[in-house]
Amino acid sequence: MVSNPAAVVEAAGRQVRVTSPDRVVYDPTEATPAITKLAVCEYYAAVGDALMRAMGERPTAMERWPDGWREGMRLATSTQDRDADGFYQKRLPRGAPDYVESVRITFPSGRPADELCPTEPAAFVWAAQMGTLTFHPWPVRRPDVDHPDELRLDLDPQPGTGFADAQRVADVARELLVELGLRGYPKTSGNRGIHIYLRIRPDYSFEEVRHAAIGFGRELERRDAGVTTAWWKEERGQRIFIDFNQNNRDRTIAGAWSLRARPGAPVSTPMTWEQLAEVRDPRDFNLTSVPDFLSDGDPWAEMDDEAFSLEPLLNLWETLPGGELNFPPDYPKMPGEPPRVQPSKKVAAHWDDQGNRIEK
Template sequence: MPERQVTEVEGRRLVLSHLDKVLWPATGWTKGEALYYYAQIAPAMLPHLRGRAASFLRFPAGIGEEGFFAKNPPPGLPDWVRTVTAPSHEGPKQRVAVDDLPTLMTVANGYALELHVPQWTAESGPDAHDRLVVDLDPGPGADLTHCCLVALLIREALAADGLVCRPKTSGSKGLHLYAALRPTPAREVSDYARALAERLAREYPALVVSRMTKALRRGKVFVDWSQNATAKTTAAPYTLRATSVPGVSAPVSWSEVEQCTDPAELTFSPEQVLDRFAEQGDLLAELLSDDQALPDPAD
């Protein structure tokens, strides 16, 4: 295969390189296969990325070698790629907005194997979050099945507050739960998520922990509410994950969560995710149209 291939994607000229380079040595999965996956999943993935200040986990030497987390737009980025302003400790910074297929292919060609986005869009601004996210992370001695049990508890708790949430796998060991919101001040979203996690930890102390301290997490699920901070990002729906074999942060149905008895039941390869999308569509599609309000803290 040629080292460089010139192609056109939606009217944009792209130069794709090293497509036969193996990025996942355990399976022989190549850069070309990663680009093919992103091109095929783009109709489902892009709506969840559009307008959000993306950051990337890049692995130029492949999985198993040292990667790095990148927030700044990479050198040589085409001038047609849109950037948006995001806050940082050093003041406002420009970040890539993965709004379209040419941009997605450009960043993936630059070895951005994982894409992460915040819970706000540039349109509403960093202090107006349109998603509540809860990251369920199993500690030692716990696994994805324990996360499923906690997810059902969270679904019930949110429903009592009039909120519908939707699940996806983290693509590694845990689950992510999303509730779409009308733009809401970041502090209110973060405070609500924290109160929810702390309440569950009090009510189910043998199963749930709300503090990050690793010594507290054995046999339990850490309900990470901190992902709602404006500066934090979460693995985007459908992103590849830098696991030893290619993993995907894949939307799942609540019936799959309810029936899960083995982590393998909610572990999907990129090929399986493409098949699921072809058969079921985007299981997170309603997240894009939901418009929910957090309960009034005074109630």
């Protein structure tokens, strides 16, 4: 078999070589044609300026699908999961071009890594050439990787709820932010959820930002019965879960303007609040339509104009009842954390007041 010749994609004046340009990355759907590797690379070149505003200088994990994405394919859940079709690349691979830069970050375990740090649009195109579909940036920038400059509110629909429910909760969140003197910037998740970003002063630890997200979520629970901050799935019900743990160190969500590994190449699309309210199907915002949508202006262009204090949200954390919530299972046991056991399986006598298991 004769392989297809490589193509070249230009990104902000730099040429990036794309091998196997005709490889189908997304199968056709009723709404979108088959999408090739070249089309993915051209998409990231087309939205390069907006990508740099959202992700420039940020440590960024790459969600790679080397053979493209198809229904039924699976993303690896750990480094030992070698039979999966896609995986997270958290260390910049060897052999990257000189213009593809990295930054040293530290995982919760204390282990360091040199992760992709985009400094120009061509870095995204190079990553797409390497099979990256989704970019997962940290909420920090290279000058200070230990203090977030972004609070991220992840509105995650649980079974029995959908995008319309997330829209309703997002509007409640918008009203609360306005009351607190804060400005949030929403985007679709590229699936059924909604993300709300808040530019903050880089004066806080990851733990403080997480507590601010919990405080915000608890106030949303008070205002809307369809919201929950319950960590255990068995307690969430048919509500919108505020995933506060996405604000932990090395926890990321799909970045702005990123493609998602779902039918039709949907995009996690930044919007104004007015635009978000008008969306009926988030799948309408995909690789084929988003460049035209962005041509009318970047809805997040002003995000860096003002950085806010977290004190209003930390006050909610301090004053609303509930205390500490669970961390992800791969985290070390944290101070004040409840027992890491499903409530339905918990036997009170087996745990002390600090959430530590009592060995018999």
